[in-house]
Amino acid sequence: MFDPYDPRTPLFRCILSLLALLLITGMLETTLKLRSRASVLKADSCERTDFRQQHITSGLYRRIWKMAADKETGTDSFIDILTATMLNSDFYPEQVLPDATPYQKYKPAEYEQLKGAYQSVWSDLKYFPIPSTEIYFENSYGAPRDYGGSRTHEGCDLFGTEKEPGYYPVLSITDGVVENIGWLPLGGYRIGIRAPKGGYFYYAHLDAYEKEFRTGEEISAGDILGYMGNTGYGGEGTQGMFPVHLHLGIYIRTPHYEELSVNPYWVLKAISKKIRNYSY
Template identity: 35%
Template structure:
């Protein structure tokens, strides 16, 4: 295969997929560059004022309905700002049964960063570009966390939505 085809074919495929799955994306070139970037080896803790040394690895713990925990719970006072752990594109903002109020950001490497149990959203729109450190919302206990202390459930999922443990990236 010629050198030109090696990058043209994946580009065309990704642009078509991007426009089909994410019609709200206005800048396909930025999307393409974002997913081609490597995922950072280290990420900042996405809750303002929480230090890495205070984190506990809650990955894989038993959950209701026979599920395993696919993230890390970061406990903080209700209303504490939640910060984007990476730059990227907001791909989802809304409610779901388990996560309650959630925000999902597509970051480098095509990985999704999932922020759940928010008490409030920042003024964000789906398709919006955010930088690392952008406020996404505030810590809460919505969804299936309504009987727990306020916390952020932070998860990282690859392009196929397969979960990976965020703890090693945060410590």
């Protein structure tokens, strides 16, 4: 009697071959999809205009942190999830993508480079820079500026309801080391802090410093750096050329740039609830 399931029959061998072909086809299709996903990652991804916008909504930021906490791996997991999520939607994501495997497998060097760029921006954040709920700011990154020649705004300006210079203290967002201090014609009295993961956080237009800082001095997140003011746009001591505010800039190092600006607006939105208690 003919038995189609007898492994000795041609029909059975044909069925096995067909199943094997379907399995191989499925595996190839999966591989192609993963390679296609990874193909968006380039050597200069961390220098692209879209990347520099750092467009991460507050809700997405919280969801990524929650997923990282669920994995019980903390900051490292957060950065992996963040990097994969941003790449999945070409730097403008709407949902979390927890799997970085395709990028790690097919573009490992490019992935690690981009991951390092995200670490520089996001890993060291601890406090909102002004310990007050009276602060407001808009997304002015890239807006035109003309003092000192035609240029674009490389930061985000924070204003308070109190307009008097010296009223609001300015805190360090991160731990770090003082890398630059003193007067700049554009920034007035400014201080630049290099955070542990490499990000450079630039605080400008200060009315005064909290103390006499020195380059190389260690700073803890939440330390008072100075006070919000309106210094700059002239020789040392120039004041009143614009309203009182804090200019915050964030810069990263990339293969082609020693200091490349990224948009602080979404960073500030993400940490806007991390206000340190402070009496003044």
